Amino acid sequence: MPMLELQDVHAYYGNIHALKGISLTVEEGEIVTLIGANGAGKTTTLRTISGLLKPRQGKVYLEGEDLDQYKAHEIVYKGVAMVPEGRGIFAKLTVAENLDMGAYSRRDKKGIAEDLERVFELFPRLKERRNQVAGTLSGGEQQMLATARALMARPRLLLMDEPSMGLAPVLVEDVFDRIMEINHEGTTILLVEQNAHMALQVAHRGYVLQTGEIVLGDTADGLRQNPMVQKAYLGME
Amino acid sequence: MSKKLAVPLLVLALFVIIVGGSWLRIFNEYWQVVFFYIGINIIMAVSLNLINGYMGEFSCGHAAFMAVGAYVSGILTVWWFAEDKVFGPPVLPASLGILLVPVAILIGGLAASFVGLLIAIPSFRTRGDYLAIITLAVNYIVKSAIENMEIIGGPRGFLGMQRVMNAITAVLDIPWLLIWTFIGGIGTIILIQRFVSSTFGKGVMAIREDEVAAGLMGVNTRWVKLIAFMVSCGLAGVAGGLFAHGPGGYINPGMFTILKSTEAMVMVYLGGMGSISGNVLSAVFFTLLLEMLRPLGVYKWVVIPLLLVLMMLFRPSGLMGSRELGDVFPQLRAWFGKEEEYAPASN
Numbered sequence A: 001m002p003m004l005e006l007q008d009v010h011a012y013y014g015n016i017h018a019l020k021g022i023s024l025t026v027e028e029g030e031i032v033t034l035i036g037a038n039g040a041g042k043t044t045t046l047r048t049i050s051g052l053l054k055p056r057q058g059k060v061y062l063e064g065e066d067l068d069q070y071k072a073h074e075i076v077y078k079g080v081a082m083v084p085e086g087r088g089i090f091a092k093l094t095v096a097e098n099l100d101m102g103a104y105s106r107r108d109k110k111g112i113a114e115d116l117e118r119v120f121e122l123f124p125r126l127k128e129r130r131n132q133v134a135g136t137l138s139g140g141e142q143q144m145l146a147t148a149r150a151l152m153a154r155p156r157l158l159l160m161d162e163p164s165m166g167l168a169p170v171l172v173e174d175v176f177d178r179i180m181e182i183n184h185e186g187t188t189i190l191l192v193e194q195n196a197h198m199a200l201q202v203a204h205r206g207y208v209l210q211t212g213e214i215v216l217g218d219t220a221d222g223l224r225q226n227p228m229v230q231k232a233y234l235g236m237e
Numbered sequence B: 001m002s003k004k005l006a007v008p009l010l011v012l013a014l015f016v017i018i019v020g021g022s023w024l025r026i027f028n029e030y031w032q033v034v035f036f037y038i039g040i041n042i043i044m045a046v047s048l049n050l051i052n053g054y055m056g057e058f059s060c061g062h063a064a065f066m067a068v069g070a071y072v073s074g075i076l077t078v079w080w081f082a083e084d085k086v087f088g089p090p091v092l093p094a095s096l097g098i099l100l101v102p103v104a105i106l107i108g109g110l111a112a113s114f115v116g117l118l119i120a121i122p123s124f125r126t127r128g129d130y131l132a133i134i135t136l137a138v139n140y141i142v143k144s145a146i147e148n149m150e151i152i153g154g155p156r157g158f159l160g161m162q163r164v165m166n167a168i169t170a171v172l173d174i175p176w177l178l179i180w181t182f183i184g185g186i187g188t189i190i191l192i193q194r195f196v197s198s199t200f201g202k203g204v205m206a207i208r209e210d211e212v213a214a215g216l217m218g219v220n221t222r223w224v225k226l227i228a229f230m231v232s233c234g235l236a237g238v239a240g241g242l243f244a245h246g247p248g249g250y251i252n253p254g255m256f257t258i259l260k261s262t263e264a265m266v267m268v269y270l271g272g273m274g275s276i277s278g279n280v281l282s283a284v285f286f287t288l289l290l291e292m293l294r295p296l297g298v299y300k301w302v303v304i305p306l307l308l309v310l311m312m313l314f315r316p317s318g319l320m321g322s323r324e325l326g327d328v329f330p331q332l333r334a335w336f337g338k339e340e341e342y343a344p345a346s347n
Helices: A042-050 A072-077 A095-102 A109-122 A124-128 A139-151 A169-184 A196-202 A220-225 A227-232 B002-023 B029-054 B062-081 B094-123 B130-147 B161-171 B176-197 B199-209 B211-216 B221-244 B258-271 B276-292 B294-314 B330-336
Strands: A004-013 A016-026 A031-036 A057-062 A080-083 A157-161 A188-193 A205-210 A213-219
Touching: A004 A042, A016 A031, A016 A042, A016 A057, A016 A213, A031 A042, A031 A169, A031 A196, A042 A072, A042 A080, A042 A157, A042 A188, A072 A080, A072 B211, A080 A139, A095 A139, A095 B199, A109 A124, A109 A139, A109 A169, A124 A139, A139 A157, A139 A169, A169 A188, A169 A196, A188 A196, A196 A220, A205 A220, A213 A220, A220 A227, B002 B029, B002 B176, B029 B062, B029 B176, B029 B199, B029 B221, B029 B258, B029 B276, B062 B094, B062 B130, B062 B161, B062 B221, B062 B258, B094 B130, B094 B161, B094 B176, B094 B221, B130 B258, B161 B176, B176 B199, B176 B221, B176 B276, B199 B211, B199 B221, B211 B221, B258 B276, B258 B294, B276 B294
Parallel strands: A031 A188, A031 A205, A080 A157, A157 A188
Antiparallel strands: A004 A016, A004 A057, A205 A213
């Protein structure tokens, strides 16, 4: 049974038909990436999975369970955490308080303390700045914090929305290294990216979205070799 | 050990000085009234701070909830313990009043928090200015509703609480009202402090920062907002209940206008949004200021807004900002800072 399965999901913003029948699967342990241009529906897809937006038609299954009945805050308890677009950190709270918030859905103090150590190992910079107000962090540090905060929920499925957005190229590589590391430790990842080049390097499989529809789904290697992908998303002629 | 006891000892000393001093008439009646108003204002400011400071919403009808608490508890105590035209002779012996008047005040708080629930359900569907507009309207609605209820005096007001207090002091002559107000004030501070440092309270602050992200952390934002609003309104109701039993034992709808709500807001913004100790300081300061400006009569409402404008110009985040006393004077932190702060950071 796949970790996550979307079956013919249609979603709307008012009258705008944003997703026109998305079907995809994410298997346990995978990194799957959604690539596509602005407005293709990548973020919308993540929003329908995390419950911020309800599909008008079609189903979202997490390990076979229909997520339709759950609200966004309940889906967190199902083991799905999201790193929202633009990071959505709590700017006036400290780094440590932000991480505390990440563990809001949990009550096991011991496990939380362990995970705190783990994310500090993953992002040593955050440990140095644990008492700093999050709004004063640099863009890269804020991205680290948003990722670390999502990990504090100890998710089985991590949804990441544009983790490379607005970051210097050297930091982008670092972010993707961390994504691989998180995945190696056993977290399944669904990654939305405009930076198709980097995304296809770390992902096992990928889907290409165009105006609310999946036009292509293949292994990351397969997509990299695909002439259409090369032309449209990798900038190769 | 000794430092941990410092705060309780300080509170106890304050209690002994204020209540004991009042009992022995070291403080004259005027000062007793000032202490009483300080206590009420602390409850009003600290409770409003939960909504306007920690949650980042904007409620501007806090006096409406105070009115609900005042009338509900006033009616209950007059019915129970006083001879009244509407409610007839007292139904309970005055000696029970020592216990039951605080209970009535708490019931007033519950009633206020129930009214808060009725308002919160529609107004928290969306964020932003809606709550401000709705609470503003509620302030007028509550005032007009009471004005039109002839059975509780309408615009002429409701009295009889003095007879209740007289009956109780006839049983045992100690300053009961000051004792209850003191407990109410300290209780409010402890309750709000516990609330905002709990996981639930962290959810309140997360909502202020980014509501969508808070939801993605598993915060049931609608529920958290509802509970926080009800707690805040309930405490305003308690303040109202105490107020109703104050000197003269008389309340009228004109006491709970938008001006009263504004006073509470002024104290919150003066003290700093999201700072409990700041709010306590500003409640003390503001009450004393009102008393000092009393000779100016109506003109104090020229001076006070002016002070507020100056405050906004030179210290826009209020006296304390979002900091607590312990952040400003680190040596105090071990006494009453945030708990996690004096746990040494493990590096």
